[in-house]
Amino acid sequence: MASLLRAVNISKAFPGVQALADVNLHVERGEVVAVVGENGAGKSTLMKILAGVTTADSGMLEVDGRPVALRSVTEAEHLGIVLIHQELNLAGNLDIAGNIFLGREPTWGGVLGLIDHSRMHDDAAHITGRLGLLASPYAVVDTLSIGQQQLVEIARALSLQSRLLILDEPTSSLTESETALLFRVLSELTEQGISILYISHRLKEVEIIADRVVVLRDGKNAGDLVGDEIMHHAIVQRMVGRELKQFFQRHRPEAIAGVHPVVSVRGVRWAEQQKGIDFTIAPGEIVGMAGLMGSGRTELAETLFGVRRMVSGAVAIDGVTIPIRTPADAINAGIFLIPEDRRVQGLILVDTVKDNISLTQLSSLSRFGIVQGSQEDELAQAMCQQFNVRTPSTSQTVANLSGGNQQKVVLAKWLSRTPRLLIMDEPTRGIDVGAKSEIYALMDDLAEKGAAILMISSDLEEILGMSDRVLVMHDGDLAGQLRRNELSEQVIMHLATGGAAKT
């Protein structure tokens, strides 16, 4: 019998990135296939192609041995393929039945289109019963737990006569017991012949649930694992394992042991259930922070910068404890943040390069509160030159610059003063190689001036290339700390995916 789904030589490119290159994947009936890979390995793109959200540039898709073209979500759903996104797509104000049948409500009364409520709720009760979802079909979705909402999504998929469920990080916001329930439901579904494509960063879960694991790396197949081969370290080994390119410009200082740290963070928490985060950074040290999305890296940065409220803990700069309640407190203490999303938090896109650069230091550019235009121009010119911002003039609107140049404007906005601690959240995400290299050189330069740098990154190459030391986050806590000589992609991924630290 032909496979339920076969994807052959799927390729897809986005401007500047080859997201997928000749990827192959097949799913049999009643099989759970896990797709794993680092951030940016191409998992999401592949799933979107299979679910008809986007189309591939080349390659072939077969369902039941027949070639198909999936041009829209509706077409995919027609063939029984349903994607359940990580962010649930439910109408919170509607009840369970209303969500399951949203857009396909049974009606009566011809053109009037009156909703046949009794039939809709009966059908809904039938499906939710199959999933062991105890809530009434009249329950409003907002009142349900995240786990129950997840089941409503699955119920919706089943009501579409789905034969292949694609689950994108289904457990990322579930509690342990909810996860256990989900797994029980999934194994019952597979007994009924329904297949599951399961995407997760949590390799322990993959070990439990997957019949087969497909590993992607840099948009290519990096090996399949079946049955007993499915083990944490074996998966990680296939997920990573590249050679580092030589464009990291890091002149490491000699010994930095024994020097008083610039920053010491003690017991910092932003949520009650955390254990508390402790670390120090020495002058001139670049500390990388690795971890998967949602592991709390950005939250830590926001807490240290005063954007997010600190539940408990203390931060000391040069041995002096400073209370950080607002970004202004952090800035006064010399803590600057290059935020994760430059378009939302970093820049005012509709403003000019000059306005963005001067925004953080207007008070030093003004006399009696009046902004001195000439000084502002000088500063903007000088910073653009120093950071090699490619723009026709400093009065260009920032929105018109390329990603790399926008990021350089964000750096220029802060770095006319030397920071004590510079926190960089995904400093090179989505920018070209040239700009990346410039930013690395700049970080090295700052470190040489004695600043401490905390670099948060999902790019392991960058972490390995630039860091003197690496902190790994997992589920809101530090999972481990690795010195330069202990660094490898395998060890980092091991810690980031919840593996125990080796002692």
Add this chain to the structure above:
Amino acid sequence: MKKVLGIFAFLCLLYLLILIATDPEAWGSNNFNLSKRIGVYGISCLGVGLLIVTGGVDLSIGSVICFCAATFCWLVLDCKLPIPLAIFAILLLGAGIGALNGVLVTYVGLQAFVVTLCGLFAYRGAARWMTNDDIPRIAPAVASWSAFCNDSFLGVSVFAWMLLGFFAMATVFLHFTIHGRYFFAIGNNERAAHYSGINVNFYKILAYVLCSLFAAIGALMEVFWISSVQASSTGNFMELYAIAGAVLGGCSLRGGDGTTTGMIIGTAILCLLRNLIQMAEIKDYLEPVVIGGALLLCAILDEMLRRGISWSDISLFLRQLFRKQTP
């Protein structure tokens, strides 16, 4: 800049129409009356304009004007407060109302629309209660002040000169100081402003304070102008005229855009339109129709400018529309 020039041209056109429509002998008195009205309306428009730049809005201006006017009468007539002291108290009252709005919007996290809508109801009701729905006999007490305010200088009302003063201050504040920069930054991208270390809550509250403070100044002008306060009508629709003036003048209700010059021109256009309507002997109650229509037209033109739609696009659109109707 282009926008301001455009509406300025429109203003000149309106003024030309008024000159044509009036007897040259009445030009002087008409100018005087116009300038007085612009003076009073312009103040509240500047206030709300500053607020709109930060992305806020205030629907309670008319009611705040009424409440401040009623309180002024009470202070002068019942509490026998000397007038300068009463003026000072009213300014404090205005600032206090603004601070309350600001705190409710920032720290409590309510929507500006809701907070000031509540104010729209509450302050007018409070004013009617204070005056017992009567007309306080304020005229004799403020006679000398009224005489001064109804005076003119170089053929233009004292109010207009006062507005010029406030305009100058507002212009320096909004377009030349760091505080004005922060207003624009917050209006354009509040999060980026916050991440840049700007005390966003402080500046948002400041904007509400300025808005209500300017409304209180408007209330005092109104009292000295008309020498009477009627709680059910004083300041009626002032918030709408103020917001309309700011929008006509190029402020975006999304925040982050606007000039003080534009606000004044917008107010002047509204006042001139009103003047023209009265001259054309159009029924009084049609005035809002004309103003609404003018505002809509401006909004459409502005959107076209923003998207870069040319006349050929419009004719193409019209032709397609026409073709559909004649199969």
